[in-house]
Amino acid sequence: MYQPKLSDAPEVEFSPRILVERDGLVTYDPYFLDPDTAERAFHLLQSDIEWSQEFLKMYGRRIPFPRLTAWYGDSGAAYTYSGVRNEPHRWTPALRDLQGRLVERMGVRFNSVLLNYYRHGQDSLSWHADDEPELGDEPIIASLSLGAVREFQLKHRIDGEVVSVPLEPGSLLVMSRETQRFWCHRVPKERNVHSARINLTFRVIDAPSNTRTVISTRRK
Numbered sequence: 001m002y003q004p005k006l007s008d009a010p011e012v013e014f015s016p017r018i019l020v021e022r023d024g025l026v027t028y029d030p031y032f033l034d035p036d037t038a039e040r041a042f043h044l045l046q047s048d049i050e051w052s053q054e055f056l057k058m059y060g061r062r063i064p065f066p067r068l069t070a071w072y073g074d075s076g077a078a079y080t081y082s083g084v085r086n087e088p089h090r091w092t093p094a095l096r097d098l099q100g101r102l103v104e105r106m107g108v109r110f111n112s113v114l115l116n117y118y119r120h121g122q123d124s125l126s127w128h129a130d131d132e133p134e135l136g137d138e139p140i141i142a143s144l145s146l147g148a149v150r151e152f153q154l155k156h157r158i159d160g161e162v163v164s165v166p167l168e169p170g171s172l173l174v175m176s177r178e179t180q181r182f183w184c185h186r187v188p189k190e191r192n193v194h195s196a197r198i199n200l201t202f203r204v205i206d207a208p209s210n211t212r213t214v215i216s217t218r219r220k
Contacts, residue, residue, distance in 0.1 A: 006037050006044070006097050016174070019163050020154060024179030026163075030171040032105075032144065038170030042146040044094045045198050051117055054084050066189075067123040073112030077205040081132055088112060095200075102142050102202055106174070110142065110202035118150065121193030124186070127155065131180045136206040139180060143173040147197040154185045167199075 016027035033041065051068040071079060071086035072095055079086045091099070095113060103109055116125065130141055143152075145167040152173065154163040167173060175185075187199075 006041050023182035025177045026175050026179055028165055028173045030168045032172035033170035038146055041094060042198055048092055049115055050089055056082050068117040070115040077112040079134055108140055110204055112205050113200050113202045116199045118197040121190035124189045127184045127186045129180045129184050134205050138177055140176045142202040144200045145171050148193055148195040150187055150197050152187060154183045157182055
């Protein structure tokens with residue numbers, strides 16, 4: 001059955017800004033999606049995604065993640081982090097559309113996506129690296145932002161250098177090469193942010209994770 005695209009508007013020329021090129025590569029394109037497409041995608045995902053409240057088990061307690069999450073992708077693309085095993089939901093039409101745009105732009109066939117729903121500025125993501133074994137040694141992670149502008153920070157694991165960028169709606173941040181080995185990243189709490197943000201991190205799962213038992217850097 002035909003599924004309409006989010007938008008048939010022409011894409012803006014890709015001209016990413018390099019944020020990090022030491023011990024990895026991080027680029028940022030604030031114009032990946034035009035404003036109308038970004039707003040439409042935000043509202044579609046806000047209502048159509050099966051959001052979950054996950055919990056981190058620590059010292060015998062169940063601590064709720066300060067955000068809602070969802071995992072979508074190809075069959076078998078399971079993913080485990082922070083003690084939570086995620087079996088993928090089937091791609092929605094909107095997610096397929098966004099996946100196709102990334103394939104066309106980057107030439108990478110992402111087979112899964114982790115979605116984070118930050119309901120307000122008190123929702124956050126702590127320092128961590130996306131270094132789970134399912135992602136391989138040098139994963140390419142494409143991070144698409146929708147909704148409220150939130151600060152994104154990277155910190156070098158050895159010398160502590162911090163790089164910050166406000167992620168605009170419709171923007172695309174790409175982490176590749178050795179970034180996850182040498183840099184951690186986070187989305188800090190922001191007292192003055194009162195509206196919601198959706199972040200999609202498209203990934204490539206290298207192997208079924210049902211044989212994987214290693215759990216890497218915790219995040220909450």
